[in-house]
Amino acid sequence: LQQFLNASKTIDEFPNIPESSKSLLKKYLTKDVYKKLKDAKDANGFTLQQLISSGLANPDSSIGVYAGSTDSYKVFAPLLNQIISDYHQYDVNSKHTSSWDISSYNFEEFNSKHKGDYVLSTRVRIARNLSKFPLGTNITKEQRQQIENLAIQAFNSFEGELKGTYYPLGKLTEQEKKQLKEDHFLFKEGDRFLKACGCERDWPDARGIFINPSKTFLVWVNEEDQFRIISMQNGGDLKQVFERLAKAHEIINKVAQFSITENLGAITTCPTNLGTGMRASVHVKLPLLSSDEKIFKQIASKHHLDIRGIDGEHSESKGGIFDVSNKRRLGYSEAQLALDMYNGVNELIEVEKQLK
Ligand code: ADP
Ligand code: CIR
Incomplete structure (x- = not known):
């Protein structure tokens, strides 16, 4: 009330x-x-x-x-x-650009490139919302359910490795949710920032998670954004992770029309995600470098990187492992921003190796 x-x-x-x-x-x-x-x-x-x-x-x-x-x-x-x-750092009158073409970048698997176990896992997610509906902050219960139905329609059209199962949040047990969160697959609940803006009204109704059997492809439905489309796997193969996401994005976009504007790109609930809505991240082990905060921050800022703890936003690092991702989302294509992360992580690992 x-x-x-x-x-x-x-x-x-x-x-x-x-x-x-x-x-x-x-x-x-x-x-x-x-x-x-x-x-x-x-x-x-x-x-x-x-x-x-x-x-x-x-x-x-x-x-x-x-x-x-x-x-x-x-x-x-x-x-x-x-x-x-x-x-x-974007002029709001300029035109946003989108491209999923990474063919010219030759992304090499991080751990083979650096001959060591630096990158534990790689994840790329995009946020998308539908043009015909208000965002989660102001959506009605019925509209939220319509979106869930559209999502299920898209999920039913997946083939091959994208095929999987949709779990309505309300049908998961506390133990199942706890495990999915610990394994970094499921969103957190009860975020005070999202609660205060109205995004958690009617929780958990019409929220859910789609997962393929190998847990390399996931979709969050009606959390902060109507769609969070996620590709992830152990190790450092950014190319494979990115290409899987590009394919899924194309399929979902056919069933459910995303809200995209000329100047702001993909429309998202939080302005930080506008544009590509993309965060490409690795969990990377940098115990030596992280004790030299100055250099760590210098490299992060040079490559426009965001550094988080390993349980996501607003969390701490554990055991010298960090979540390193592209910070920029707007004004550059999905492909270009994946390159930011790729170049930045390579430099961080190079410096870590020198400190040994
Ligand atoms: P976002 O969805 O905006 O990326 P968070 O930062 O809260 O939001 O991350 C969501 C979840 O994804 C968290 O559990 C986080 O630990 C996990 N995660 C992020 N990047 C990776 C990664 N490279 N490997 C494994 N898990 C990751
Ligand atoms: C804040 O202003 O700190 C929170 N509303 C979170 C901002 C980052 N954006 C996000 O998680 N989507």
């Missing part, structure tokens, strides 16, 4: 975000921007209050906003464009 009340409310006063907050919301929600947007609503009635609810409830947010629809990005542009251009 509280969420419903929040949802229908506009903000009567300029919101008070603590000075200590480092969020991009805090940085760009000036009084001027607030005045412009305080009564604005997107095509489905999504308000400024809803847009910024997560950042208000969580002053430790790094971003602090989640969109309500493709249209939100137009209606709330005076705030969102600044956040987007800051995070992605």
